[in-house]
Amino acid sequence: MKKVKIALLGLGNVGRGVWNILKENEEEIMKRSGFKVEVAKVLVRDINKPRGVEVPDGIVTTDFNEILNDDSIKIVVEVMGGIEPAREYMLKSMSRKKQIVTANKMLLATNGDELYKKADEEGVMFNYEASVAGGIPIIQAINESLTGNKIKELYGIVNGTTNFILSKMELENGKFDDVLKLAQEMGYAEADPTSDIEGYDAQYKLAILASLAFGTKIDVSKVYREGITKITDVDMEYAKSFGMVIKLLAIAKDVDGQLELRVHPTMIPETHPLANVYDSFNAVFIKGNAVGDLMFYGRGAGDLPTGSAVVADIISIVRTNIDVDNPISVVKNNLWNKEIMDVANVESKYYIRATVQDRPGVLGEVSAVFGNYEVSMHSVIQKGEIKNKSKVALVLVTHMTTEEKVRKALDELSKLNAVESIENLIRIEEFE
Structure with a gap:
């Protein structure tokens, strides 16, 4: 059995999910990819911090250069999050012809163009399925399965925390502050929930999806954003009386060549498929001019769902024969120059x-x-x-x-x- 060595940048929630999937599903991965995937190095900030998984001695390091200078490591998997040093590490890895997998939505939404361009210049693969909607294979669907369509509209419930909160408010008459506290206790919301409840997380994800769906560069600052903090049980009751529910939607539309991009609480008919997406689940609803209506549904967060998407990206790279010295085009968002509507x-x-x-x-x-x-x-x-x-x-x-x-x-x-x-x-x- 052929072997491919990879490195993990980070061993937090997602990193542990990737590690566990690679270990627990080792036989299935070998049979489906034709390779044994070996984690050769794991980069962490504090080598003494408890990890929650058993990592053999000699694999964990705090020195990125041990990964960069090891030519036997073919794939670098970035699951550390944030802008820096993740951006620097990925760019340097590309320069050394290492293939990249990332789950970093913030970095892609703000610095994606630089990374796409660098990957294209170096002829390396750059996969990022896990950056949007956890384990739902929406990036691959847009990039591959729907390339024969003009996507006209896209609606997404892409933040599990806010969907959990709104679901509890709708179904159990909960009040926002009480449900937010519950979400934090259950691990759905961070101690500082701002990125989720104010819509920033969904804004980043919409920028990534819209960039791919419409083949154009997206300035994330031009994506309109509102959070859910003003939603009350009173609003929920009125929505119910109208035959509607309230969801935090990420909306992208092509309106006569201009893009309408917005994230905000939205009342939608209770009969629509998105209205029945509850708890921390995510869903993306797409209208294509050929395929019609499609909806992708599943867990949008968590170590194993997100780790599943990361591992799928690793396998996708392995299957393409990563030792072939041919440039691989990865730039998908510069086909047209579309203006974002005010x-x-x-x-x-x-x-x-x-x-x-x-x-x-x-x-x-x-x-x-x-x-x-x-x-x-x-x-x-x-x-x-x-x-x-x-x-x-x-x-x-x-x-x-x-x-x-x-x-x-x-x-x-x-x-x-x-x-x-x-x-x-x-x-x-x-x-x-």
Whole structure:
């Protein structure tokens, strides 16, 4: 049996998953790839830190040069996370003709172009299936299985933490702060959950998916982002009354050659397949002009699901015969130069919840403001559910309109004496 040596950069949650899969599934991997995959080195920051797995003496190191200068190591697997030194290590490894596998969504979303270009120049493979949606093979599907399609729309539930929180709020009437604490206790959320609950994690992942789906470079800072911290049990109840649920969606659309890219809480019909994705599961829903509607579903995080995607990337490299000295094109995102649409021009329906004074004429004042900005109403609900009897909740659902018109109307509304506060704004996606 032929052997290929690899190195792991990092032995945290994902790194341990990769290690365990390579050990537990060794026979299956050998039969399917034709190679015995051997972990020759594992790079860590602290050699004395407990690992949770048994690693033989001589494999663990704190010196990256032991990996870089070892020509017998053919594949470098980066599972350490962060921007630096991960970026530096991968670039240096490419220069030494080592193939690369990574799960680093943040680095790909912010510095991906540099890495793609370097891999292309050096003729090495650069695989990153695990960077989006854990064990779901969505990168491979877009890169290979769907290359005969023009992808028109992509909708993703790509963050397990926020989906867990919203699921608990929907199904068990939980309050945001209580469910977030539960998510932290269960290991779904970090001690500092900002990246998840404020939508940054989903923003990085959408940038990667959109880059591949539409064949263009994506500036992640132009991907509109909102988190879920404003969602309350009240909003959940209203959504339910409309026959809808609330999900943190990553949305990408090709609208007449411009890209609409946004991450935010979204009300979607309870009959849509994405509405039934619960707990920490992820799903990506794609509309192709030839294939129609497809949905990919599975665990979006965790050591074994993410480790599974990493190992699949390793096997993919091994199967291509990594010793062949032929350049391998890896740049997939420079086929077209598509402009990202300003969110102000995005069209949607909107759910707006406000607290207003309970007196005659208020609804007329509110309606007049929306009329001034050509925002028409689909429905209006007024409920005296607030403890202060002089105030009531006002819920409005608009027809299709632009973000700019809604924002201008809300800005003017907030200045009315009759309007105590604008509590929330949630976009509605009904799908075609």
